[in-house]
Amino acid sequence: MNPTEPKRSTTIKYIDPQVPQTELPAYAGNRYEATVPDTLDLQAQMASLAINGLTGPTDPEADYEIYWQVAFNTNPPVMWHAESDCVQAKHMEALPLLRLASGSRQNLHVEKRWTEVLRQMQGPDGLLYFPKIGRPWCVFGTYGQEPPGDHYFSPWQEGRLLAAMTIYYLLTGEDAWKDAGRKVVDGLNALAIHEDNKAHFPANFIGVGGKFKSGDGAAGIHNPASWISWMIQGLANYGKHAEYQPALDLAGELSRWVIEDANHFDATGCFLPEYSGAPRAHFHGHTMNLLSVLEYGTAAEDAEAIQFADRGFKYAMSQGDCLLGFFGEWLNMSTPQTLEMCTLADMIALAIKLSLAGTGDYWDMVDRWTRNLFVEGQLTSAHRAHWLASKTATTPVAPMQLPPFHNSDQAIEKNIGGFGYSLAPNDFVSRYPYGAHNPALGIIHCCTANGARTIYYLWENILAFTEGCLQINLLLNRASKWADVDSHIPYTGQVDVTVKQPLQLSMRIPEWVTPEQATCTVNAQPRSLGWKGRYAQIGDVEKGDVVILCFPITETAETIDVEKRTYRVLLRGNTCVAIDPPGVDCPLFERDFYRSTTTRWHKVTRFVADKVLDW
Numbered sequence: 185m186n187p188t189e190p191k192r193s194t195t196i197k198y199i200d201p202q203v204p205q206t207e208l209p210a211y212a213g214n215r216y217e218a219t220v221p222d223t224l225d226l227q228a229q230m231a232s233l234a235i236n237g238l239t240g241p242t243d244p245e246a247d248y249e250i251y252w253q254v255a256f257n258t259n260p261p262v263m264w265h266a267e268s269d270c271v272q273a274k275h276m277e278a279l280p281l282l283r284l285a286s287g288s289r290q291n292l293h294v295e296k297r298w299t300e301v302l303r304q305m306q307g308p309d310g311l312l313y314f315p316k317i318g319r320p321w322c323v324f325g326t327y328g329q330e331p332p333g334d335h336y337f338s339p340w341q342e343g344r345l346l347a348a349m350t351i352y353y354l355l356t357g358e359d360a361w362k363d364a365g366r367k368v369v370d371g372l373n374a375l376a377i378h379e380d381n382k383a384h385f386p387a388n389f390i391g392v393g394g395k396f397k398s399g400d401g402a403a404g405i406h407n408p409a410s411w412i413s414w415m416i417q418g419l420a421n422y423g424k425h426a427e428y429q430p431a432l433d434l435a436g437e438l439s440r441w442v443i444e445d446a447n448h449f450d451a452t453g454c455f456l457p458e459y460s461g462a463p464r465a466h467f468h469g470h471t472m473n474l475l476s477v478l479e480y481g482t483a484a485e486d487a488e489a490i491q492f493a494d495r496g497f498k499y500a501m502s503q504g505d506c507l508l509g510f511f512g513e514w515l516n517m518s519t520p521q522t523l524e525m526c527t528l529a530d531m532i533a534l535a536i537k538l539s540l541a542g543t544g545d546y547w548d549m550v551d552r553w554t555r556n557l558f559v560e561g562q563l564t565s566a567h568r569a570h571w572l573a574s575k576t577a578t579t580p581v582a583p584m585q586l587p588p589f590h591n592s593d594q595a596i597e598k599n600i601g602g603f604g605y606s607l608a609p610n611d612f613v614s615r616y617p618y619g620a621h622n623p624a625l626g627i628i629h630c631c632t633a634n635g636a637r638t639i640y641y642l643w644e645n646i647l648a649f650t651e652g653c654l655q656i657n658l659l660l661n662r663a664s665k666w667a668d669v670d671s672h673i674p675y676t677g678q679v680d681v682t683v684k685q686p687l688q689l690s691m692r693i694p695e696w697v698t699p700e701q702a703t704c705t706v707n708a709q710p711r712s713l714g715w716k717g718r719y720a721q722i723g724d725v726e727k728g729d730v731v732i733l734c735f736p737i738t739e740t741a742e743t744i745d746v747e748k749r750t751y752r753v754l755l756r757g758n759t760c761v762a763i764d765p766p767g768v769d770c771p772l773f774e775r776d777f778y779r780s781t782t783t784r785w786h787k788v789t790r791f792v793a794d795k796v797l798d799w
């Protein structure tokens with residue numbers, strides 16, 4: 185059987201019953217073995233695992249629909265379908281991006297069916313509808329009332345699905361994807377309520393023909409700006425890449441509604457409560473707005489939108505721990521909050537994109553957060569989750585009742601590469617009081633998808649090549665067609681760059697290093713450095729040159745307060761190598777091996793894609 189030939193459900197009734205002919209991108213590139221420092225590797229480690237986390241917890245009997253949630257504090261661990269399975273829209277955007285970064289071809293049959301389903305969801309009005317028939321887990325209530333008919337759409341998801349269409353258009357060159365994307369934009373434009381150069385949508389769940397039940401909303405959980413703003417990013421990307429002005433215009437109208445009318449942020453960037461009468465403000469529900477408006481602002485060169493994102497990001501930084509990257513799920517709460525990885529994924533994405541937009545220089549934040557809670561927030565091995573499951577009977581965490589539509593077949597293994605949603609600073613799962621309404625501890629896949637997409641943002645922006653100059657922004661391992669970067673951090677302060685074509689090289693030094701402390705050799709010959717801000721100017725290098733940048737790295741101990749608790753952390757450079765008190769159930773930062781001053785090496789297969797996307 186063709187490895188990409190998927191199983192197709194006969195019970196799920198899409199608005200378009202015709203299965204389209206879709207071809208997956210070739211995902212072609214150059215693969216080669218390399219012995220590299222065993223340090224943080226976004227390609228060989230994080231991106232490859234995330235492909236498993238995106239496509240593994242899926243149901244072959246239901247067109248590989250994701251199981252939205254998995255719990256490890258049950259015995260055996262279990263995953264299940266729920267209303268929020270529709271966050272699969274985010275998986276569909278992240279998956280092709282991570283194939284470019286990782287070269288992984290795992291579960292291509294899942295992606296093949298997802299691309300077909302994406303087109304079968306498109307109604308005559310251009311909008312993308314989720315089917316009700318064949319998906320009995322799609323109940324309504326939490327986020328709005330059930331609209332009439334057999335199909336429904338939600339602004340939450342349209343933007344991410346449009347983003348996936350844009351990516352497939354760019355990677356395959358197929359006009360069918362471009363046309364489908366244009367129809368989505370036109371459908372959204374027809375349904376939006378346009379007023380005073382601003383736009384919003386009437387409800388969160390809408391049926392065919394624009395029908396919805398009044399009183400709809402996110403049931404007091406989220407400000408409508410949260411679900412409306414998700415569209416903005418998809419529209420901005422489609423407008424930019426497919427050169428379709430109506431998409432950028434609608435993104436601008438929605439952005440102005442979020443900035444001026446939604447009552448979600450004050451003029452200083454402060455996050456306002458979701459609804460009057462309750463003080464709580466959802467962190468990710470705000471940062472996703474910032475990211476979306478920023479994407480529009482950079483695509484349309486709208487300075488006001490970019491400044492809005494920068495103000496909100498500065499406020500967000502003031503509300504969390506910027507050393508490890510801990511930002512609680514809810515603000516203004518009396519109980520300690522856990523880290524939802526969506527939040528950290530948004531914060532890293534904002535820090536990268538605001539640095540690129542030039543409103544600030546946040547690369548040091550990106551480095552810290554990535555090396556610490558971002559990488560630790562991804563489930564990378566099964567043993568920690570099995571350990572939690574095996575002691576469930578004696579843990580104070582109450583075993584949950586098994587939900588309907590659940591599956592316990594290798595639930596841990598299929599979720600390796602997923603991102604956690606309830607982390608403590610020292611533990612992959614937290615025993616904090618939060619979660620009384622939801623005793624399941626493990627992964628919810630909004631976090632997997634947002635984490636996965638941020639892996640791409642990081643990987644893409646480790647380096648940048650423009651007009652003959654290669655600039656290295658993050659001292660992380662990275663293969664590319666211009667040069668391969670091998671980072672010894674945190675074992676030693678050394679980064680090796682093997683050059684693949686003549687270019688000018690520039691490398692950012694870490695925040696704990698002064699320019700005088702940095703030294704450089706090219707092919708073992710000393711090279712004097714010029715400076716542009718934090719970037720060492722190595723100058724002209726040739727194909728085959730080996731550049732070695734060296735600087736000191738030391739250990740420091742810090743005390744941090746996170747969510748009303750105090751921790752001692754041991755840092756080597758920016759990398760946390762121990763935390764006290766340690767976690768109990770799935771402890772984090774067990775990285776004593778990084779304290780060696782001798783680099784540990786390992787073999788990896790590197791991949792350099794023929795085509796990557798500016799995303």
Ligand SMILES: [Zn+2]
Nearest residue numbers: 524526630631
């Ligand atoms: Zn999440």
